[in-house]
Amino acid sequence: MGTNVMIPLCSDFTDKHDSICIFGTGDFGRSIGFKMLQSGYSVIFGSRNPGDASLLPRAAEVLSHAEAAQKCSVIIVAVQREHYGFLKELTDVLRGKILVDVSNNLKINQYPDSNAEYLAHIVPTASVVKAFNTVSAWALQSGNLDANRQVFVCSDDNKAKEQVMDIVRAIGLTPQDKGSLVASKEIEDYPLQLFPMWRLPMYTCAGLTVLVFLYSVINDVIYNAEKKNDVSFHLMITIPNKIFPVVSLMLLGLCYLPGVFAAIIQLYRGTKYRRFPNWLDRWMLCRKQLGLVALSYAFLHAIYTLVIPIRYNVRHRVEMSIISQIKQNRTRILDKPLTWRSDTYLALGILGFFFYIVLGITSLPSVSNTVNWREFRFVQSKLGYLTLVLCTGHAMVFGWDRFLILARYRWYMPPVYMFSLVIPCIVLILKLILIIPCIDNRIAKIRQGWEKSTSSKSEKK
Structure with a gap:
């Protein structure tokens, strides 16, 4: 009975998958060949040295280039552009075949045309498809394809493209149709890009970190050194624990500031059908990365804050305070307003950090793909502004009335925490103005397609 069931299944499987x-026969060729064999395909390697097949999968057949090409309709070209020359001699053999170009370059814009377009020029009798160049040989061989599952596919021959996309699906990957072969230039540049969406956030974070660090050093270490008081040890914990929250709150404000600017621009123009300035477009596209960098700094702030009680200088200060009270025979009375302020400051920080984490988790693709657009917008917009309010309140309660104490302005420089409030306060004030019903209704109409110019013309008629 088991034989009767298995035979048709095997025959169906072999009928479905061609050679x-x-x-x-390099790393990528061997890896994708191994993956094809696992998926039920018959694999034939075309090699300059068919006799040397020691590193190739045993189940694969190894022939010369011409012999291998004659037996298959789909040929994966797993060689670099510099070695395409041998394909010119196979023009007749490759007539009507599908050539899948998987190559990448060493740097962006290394050649004026893409490798796939160059291959199509060398072998005009074949249909060239660009695919698999975004998948690493290691991922194919190890089976760890979670981060490399998407495969961009493009070609001028739609039938050839569909056939290659079927192969992509058969080996457990996800094809994405990128159109004609013109898109191959962009596809080849994709693996060479090093965190393209992270550059602006990282540069912004680095710039703010350096500025706040220098300001804190001048305001704390150098100022005290001038007063003959060495507090250089503040460089290890105290100053970093000023930098992380200040920069984090600034970056969180920068996540929501471009959305406010976009609303103001649309309100001024009276239409949503005009492009934003390039700087605003770029800024809006990297908001997710800005938020994640801000969250990482908030994490560091939380960790640095937790170690404060075990620091030697803090324990020394507490011990000296206790000894001083004993010597003076005085007991410090609990200050209720200060207690309220401290607990409020900590509560706002804890709640703000919690919603910070919720925002970060929701931005992960594995989570954002499971929620609909309305749910995602609710978290990132409504809860995002709540996070901004809580964190801003955390900084304000921390500062409390310190901004009124002139002694805090060392060398007439305001305390560093005050800088963290500038951007968030601007965002929140502008947002409060934009949610006034009359203004909010106008923005909603514009985003639904209403145009000021069209409305004016209809009123004149």
Whole structure:
């Protein structure tokens, strides 16, 4: 009975999968060949030295380039552009074949045309498809494809493209149709980009970190050194624990500031059908990365704050305070207003940090893909502004009335925490103005397609 069930399944499987030819026996050629064999394909390698197949999968057949090409309709070209020359001699053999170009370059814009377009020029009798260049050989061989599952596919031949996309699905990957072969230039540049959406957030974070660090050093270490008081040990914990919350709150404000600017621009123009300035477009596209960098700094602030009680200088100060009270035979009375202020400051910080984490978790693709657009917008917008309010309140209660004490202005420099309030306060004030019903209704109409110019023309008629 088991035999009767298994035979048709095996025959169906072999009928479904054709033979695949692979030109190239390097790392990628071997890895994708191994993956094809696992998925039920028959694999034939085309090699300059068919006799040397020691590193290739045993189940694969190894022939010369011409012999391998004659047996298959789909040929994966797993060689670098510099070695495409041998394909010119196979023009007749490759007539009507599908050539899948998987190559990448060493740097962006290394050649004026893409490798796939160059291959199509060399072998005009074949249909060239660009695919698999975003998948690493290591991921194919190890099976760890979670971060490399998406495969961009493009070609001028739609039938060839569909056939390659079927192969992509058969080996457990997700194809994405990128259109004609013109898109191959962009696809080849994609693996060479090093965190393109992270550059502006990282530069912004680095710039703010350096500025706040220098300001804190001048305001704390150098000022005390001038007063003959060495507090250089503040460089280890105290100053970093000023930098992290200040920069984090600034970056969180910068996440929501471009949205406010966009609303103001749309309100001024009276339409949503005009592009934002390039600087605003770029800023809005990297808001997620800005938020994640801000969250990482908030994490560091929380960790640095937790170690405060075990620091030697803090324990020494507490011990000296106790000894002083004993010597003077006085007991410090509990200050109720200060207690309220301290607990409020900590509560706002804890709640703000909690919602910070919720925002970070929701921005992860594995989570954001499970919620609908309305739910995602609620978390990132409504809860995002709540997080901004809580964190801003945390900084304000921390400062309390310190901004009124002139002694806090060392060398007429305001305390560093005050700088963290500038951007968030601007965002919150502008947002409060934009949610006034008459203004909010106008913005909602514009985003639903209403245009000021069209309305004016209809009123004149």
